[in-house]
Amino acid sequence: MILPHALTIAGSDSGGGAGIQADLKTFSALGVFGMSAITAVTVQNTTSVLGVEEMPPDVVAGQIDAVFSDIRVDAVKIGMQFSSATIVAVAACLRRWQPPFVVLDPVMISKSGCALMQPEANTALQRELLPIASLVTPNIPEAETITGMSIKSRSDMEKAAAVIVALGAKAVLVKGGHSTGNADDLFFDGHDCHWLPGARINARNTHGTGCTLSSAIAAFTARGMTLLNACRQAKSYVRGAMAAGLEVGHGCGPLHHFFQWYGETATTSSTEPVSKAAGRARAGITPTKIKDKAAKLEKIISALAAIRSEQPLVHHLTNMVTVNDCANAVLAVGGSPVMAPCQCEVSDMVGLSRALLLNIGTPDEASEGAMIAAGQAANAQGIPVVLDATGFAATPFRRALVKTLLDSVDVVILRGNLAEIKALAGLSTGALGDKPTEDVFGDASEADASADETLRQACRLVADVSRRYGCVIALTDAQDVLSDGKVTFTMANGHPMMTRIAGAGCMASSLCATFAAVLPNEPLLAAAGGITCLAIAGEIAAENLRDGEGTGAFHTRLIDALSLLSSADLQKRLRCSLHVG
Structure with missing residues (x-):
């Protein structure tokens, strides 16, 4: 069997709900072979992030080069990049290998409020990674940090999207989960705006939603979907995983990445004979x-x-x-x-x-x-x-x-x-x-x-x-x-x-x-x-x-x-x- 291949370049979550762990689960759930390059090790669970240990930039680059030198890469997802040095190393590798699709999830703050990117790294992210990105997927606080704007309305989201594309990104998906009302996302490719509406889900277990969305977009794109449809399908997948949820830990628990395959309501195996x-x-x-x-x-x-x-x-x-x-x-x-x-x-x-x-x-x-x-x-x-x-x-x-x-x-x-x-x-x-x-x-x-x-x-x-x-x-x-x-x-x-x-x-x-x-x-x-x-x-x-x-x-x-x-x-x-x- 030949599967599409996707590489995630992100941090590790010891609690298993976000980061590399969420990305690899998403790739597997969506029929894509996943590979990884770990940029940082976080000490965390469902309640808090207790520590961050960054990987040396040359080790990060070595992981990326090892994958590309041997295995076809159909899509890349970039997640947590803790420092400017790591960002520069990752960007250099991707410019050298020229993957066909790169989705950048500009992870800055954990669900529990811990900083996952040094403040000064924002400049390097804009200079090094935005021009490489086929798509950037900021939530509203992240879009505010990148653009320096205050985002309070749909009109503000459209203006912020235009700024991010002007900074070099080919397209942007501004996520509306932090807004009031429905969780409507905005897709902008430099020409047309498309709103992806979504009724808000009353779910407690939402740890790793951003990681899962961006890795799902990478997976669907690796499988040949157009970018807009990949965003729509990924949003639908995340909604299903959120609604299913998993009761893990005492804090904000993870999504159920394999909700389509097994879980509390499972009655059958996933094998079909045709x-x-x-x-x-x-x-x-x-x-x-x-x-x-x-x-x-x-x-x-x-x-x-x-x-x-x-x-x-x-x-x-x-x-x-x-x-x-x-x-x-x-x-x-x-x-x-x-x-x-x-x-x-x-x-x-x-x-x-x-x-x-x-x-x-x-x-x-x-x-x-x-x-x-x-x-x-x-x-x-x-x-x-x-x-x-x-x-x-x-x-x-x-x-x-x-x-x-x-x-x-x-x-x-x-x-x-x-x-x-x-x-x-x-x-x-x-x-x-x-x-x-x-x-x-x-x-x-x-x-x-x-x-x-x-x-x-x-x-x-x-x-x-x-x-x-x-x-x-x-x-x-x-x-x-x-x-x-x-x-x-x-x-x-x-x-x-x-x-x-x-x-x-x-x-x-x-x-x-x-x-x-x-x-x-x-x-x-x-x-x-x-x-x-x-x-x-x-x-x-x-x-x-x-x-x-x-x-x-x-x-x-x-x-x-x-x-x-x-x-x-x-x-x-x-x-x-x-x-x-």
């Missing part, structure tokens, strides 16, 4: 570990809030019959849809987006090329791809198109109805019995043993297809079944009127992609979030119909219900079961 799943694991997309319904619901509610806060752009190559329905559904939950099917621009448009939806509802030869180009561009940048297999079983052309897409593109979620999922499994239409599609699923809480057995067969089918294709399978029907091959959800929300309007399935896929934009590493939960929200909105829409109103009014009220959907609605109405294995 190549597509292995590719997703390299991309930081792993099987979901959810302990119970409450945990699932909490994550869906948080994801919906993140969508409304961040308004992620979701690129659609979709069914022309339902394009307006999909756009309005995404807008209703807070996302930003873009429908741009021309092959000449799909790769560029994907680079601006946070998720990609491919829907084969109205296919032709031109759309096939555009979908492959868009999907491969999304894969290269770590952007989740959702595939809607509308009408897959109807014609040989559609079956060949889906096969080509699955062979060419790493899909994280594939949605279809029962007939489509059965066709993917290579089964005949009668493989789950002779009942018509709308009658296949009974209420699993009833005493009807045949309905229970039918549901079990459906769960096995969806889990088997998930393992075969290495992606989450979302079967939407009277009762929905979702699986990543190890964990399977069954959900019984929705209303029969949803089958009487065009586009309900397409809207479900669009919402799966919208949730994937804010849950890029948890596709099973993203699928559950999108499908759950649409199904519950369908219930509310049907209840709000007046006498004499039919499917037209239902369609309008469905979009209304999506736009007004609340956490209370989800908590009150969600009907699901979870199965492991």
Whole structure:
């Protein structure tokens, strides 16, 4: 196996939460081989930094040269640099070796308030390291030190970013965690400002967040992502690691760098038997570990809030019959849809987006090329791809198109109805019995043993297809079944009127992609979030119909219900079961 390589040049944290230790954990969690050059040894734990012992500059330089002389380096992360002498030595090495990407995290003060850089070293940092940096990631106090400015507002952050770029950095990410309100970060590349919004997380264990963010950016860049998307993906990863947290020590504890792989809620191993799943694991997309319904619901509610806060752009190559329905559904939950099917621009448009939806509802030869180009561009940048297999079983052309897409593109979620999922499994239409599609699923809480057995067969089918294709399978029907091959959800929300309007399935896929934009590493939960929200909105829409109103009014009220959907609605109405294995 060939992995991307990243080198961290930073200080050691004996408590394991920040510095070199956090960097190497982050590299490993994100599928990158990590190497290190230690600049200083800190004596610290979760409560305080008790001492700092700087490494001799020639020893620091020796470590860097030893790595570069033998091993390919795809990205470099620079962390704690205690003195001017160390900064000069590091800069000389990097000018000599010319790595393709350098992210500079100007670490100055520890979480507990201890100085981690000598005051006079700030001048050397500006003179020696800023011109080398592809990206600088200061928090607000660090940006104030570098620029000499007082930063109190978003406008101040934009001015500070411009000053830092003028000092020589190619780009800057000013982190807003120290501001009031939301933790919104500002990315500036010398030309355009991009705000990366983020709802503030009420977490106690935040030790090493800055180190983790910068090393995650280095990791994602080493894997080939554009810089802006690497920043977005790294921010999402840090949010997940913060929310998971670890109860270590008596002070400010560390993040859970491997929250995607194991932890208190883990129910499965991380090994998947198919190549597509292995590719997703390299991309930081792993099987979901959810302990119970409450945990699932909490994550869906948080994801919906993140969508409304961040308004992620979701690129659609979709069914022309339902394009307006999909756009309005995404807008209703807070996302930003873009429908741009021309092959000449799909790769560029994907680079601006946070998720990609491919829907084969109205296919032709031109759309096939555009979908492959868009999907491969999304894969290269770590952007989740959702595939809607509308009408897959109807014609040989559609079956060949889906096969080509699955062979060419790493899909994280594939949605279809029962007939489509059965066709993917290579089964005949009668493989789950002779009942018509709308009658296949009974209420699993009833005493009807045949309905229970039918549901079990459906769960096995969806889990088997998930393992075969290495992606989450979302079967939407009277009762929905979702699986990543190890964990399977069954959900019984929705209303029969949803089958009487065009586009309900397409809207479900669009919402799966919208949730994937804010849950890029948890596709099973993203699928559950999108499908759950649409199904519950369908219930509310049907209840709000007046006498004499039919499917037209239902369609309008469905979009209304999506736009007004609340956490209370989800908590009150969600009907699901979870199965492991």
